[in-house]
Amino acid sequence: MNGPGIDYEAVFQALPGAVALLTPGLVYADANETFLSMSGRTREQVVGRYLFDVFPDNPQDPTSSGMHNLRASLERVVATGERDSMALQRYDVESPDRPGVWQERYWSPVNVPLLAPDGTVALLLHRVEEVTELMRARGAGAGDDRARVLESELYTRAKELQEVNDRLRRAHAREREVAIHLQKAMLPPPRPLGHHPAAVRYRPAIGALNVCGDWYDLVDLPGRTAVSVGDVVGHGLRAAGVMGLLRSALSAASRVAAGPAQALEVLDLYSRDVDGAESTSAVSVVIDWESRVLTYSSAGHPPPALCHPDGRVEFLDRATDPPLGARPEHEPRPQAETSFTDGAVLALYTDGLVERRREDIDTGLNRLADALARNRAAAPEALADILLTELTPPAGNTDDTALVLIHL
Template identity: 70%
Template sequence: MEEKAIDYEAVFRSLPGMVALLTPELVYADANEDFQRLSGRSRDQLVGRYIFDVFPDNPSDPAATGMRDVRASMLRVVATGERDTMALQRYDVEDAVRPGHWEERYWSPINAPVNGPDGRVAFVLHRVEEVTELIRLRGGGAGSDTRARVLEAELYTRARELQELNERLRQAHAREREVALALQEAMLPARRQVRDHRAAVRYRPAVGALNVCGDWYDLIDLVGGNRIGVSVGDVVGHGLAAAGVMGQLRSALSATSRVADGPAHALDVLGRYANVVDGAESATVVTTFIDFDARTITYSSAGHPPPVLIHPDGRVEFLDRATDTPLDARPDPIPRPQAVTTYTDGATLALYTDGLIERRREDIDTGLGRLADALVRHRGSDPETLADAVLLELLPPGGATDDTALIIVRL
């Protein structure tokens, strides 16, 4: 049976209920027929205009908060890429035929992201249920009108109480985020010089009050020879708990690496430690031992994305020949694998966490290719400049919804 093409533009215009598309700058890109009819605005009066130029707050109602609430919801969607369901809103609308005459209206909005091919939010889908008639219960006579007013006041009060509760929760989450970030930054090293070689480190927290995660990195001098250890890891979870677990695992690996026979041995010991740390389940980490005299990199990975080695001639090498399960994934641990590769002077090694490469509905190989391309094109830059260029090209403009850690070492 031949598959018939679907006219999605016609589907959008015929959708039941009020639906509009807005740009991340909150400018109308389109609106379906129900939205135009129920809002009293034609498509020409909507498309290309800022939402609150079309629907401003009622100037005669100093307590009106509809514009502020809707704007905050839409900007959260743009920043986080997550759907936002709003509480019942009272948002009066100016009569398009009688300027200066405002109609009391009640709305139940939902705002959802529409991502573009690059995984970033390209539009905000604004769906609204008009519930004014339900609240007013019109058409039932004087007694019914009294009941309508009582119900209206009750619902509006409950909606405002819910909004206030949401705001208090948001503030509490914001405070937790600040504490988690302070803890995380205090435990992450800031050194830029590794023996005679330059390194750049970057940490970018996720956007949103609840999205501070447990990403971490570490650079240490190893005992014996001209060697250093470079690691990155990622703890499952959010907030203070994840930041605390991150600190325990980073400290344990730092100590273990100094006495371990190699990176695989260090991860073996770390895995046994993770087994007794609440919240360390399924944490991932990759560690590399760099020997500057032998010009070798020995590495092992516990379920983490592979480091990238950029050779001076632009050749890309993913260090993916020693990848194993995440920490604490096996009740009876067995020795982890490790591999060795060589490099020449001027090569660049990059370690990172998945926030740099992973995007919704995108294969991870696409993100790895994007990272490799950026590293190759900017490989002539010093590590600090290179790190900034990679973050600028790979992270969404509004920030990612997952933490990102990045280390770049010039070999």
């Protein structure tokens, strides 16, 4: 028994609905008797096998999209940790008794994440309701005329909905591709900072059609370097466009402002005239190479991390203010300073690096501090790859990530 008098394995097998359990890698972990009966497969043919090896696309029908849509739904659930109810889908399923013979089936799936204690997706519960017979009833000659008319309309609407879903999927994929190219074009690799190695990374969210407005920037000034990162609220081409405007504005302001607080004040005023810029977060750090002082200011952004040569990690969180445009009236922004010694590492990043669903932000910050301290001797390029590898959840990030590392 798995609980107080309840055998949950027996309950799972006795469920009247067709239910299967999948790993995040889309391998069948289990399936109840109803699922096996509905799909015409034995347990040996299903459990332990990759879903799309058991149910591949029909190679004889290039327009078949049911399996493609199912894969997108399952990957979305793994990435977001949220359930996804799919529209009615048409699937071509190979007959288990007659290889090469494909049967037209209509299934309505719901995919639900089962979460591990750390908030990651441990399993996927895949429930399927079959309506194939209803869809075929229009041609069976049974029932009254009104029933056949209604069934025919249902069949037509299902086909139309499937076509709309396919068009939306293609449109979203095109928008994502264009947004990623636009974002990368506006986020070039950094120029050399004298003898101080630096590395930058931009990683889009995994398994999602949403490209966000994360950015980074490095500005060389006489004896100083201004470094910034920011995150626009929203997704897609619009967010990428707003990101480009704000990044350019902050880059220009950093060249003439007295310090990072004043640069963010200028950006705040500018953002009020940019549609879609409200609630953007940003942080700016000015490195004074001669005095060995970091001056910083934050507009609602996660704090930069300064890893000292002895492994102590200091979060620059003493000059934090609300995001851009959050106040009805303009007010001066705070600014703070901290010193550094040769061999320290400065990390600026967006929230995709440290935030996870259903987890306190301090847990992510502690994870970042630990990874920085353990790997601080690595060169920035290697360290950037290490941090992304160690801090990215197994199912991938659900938010975009920008990262800047500078060896001080």
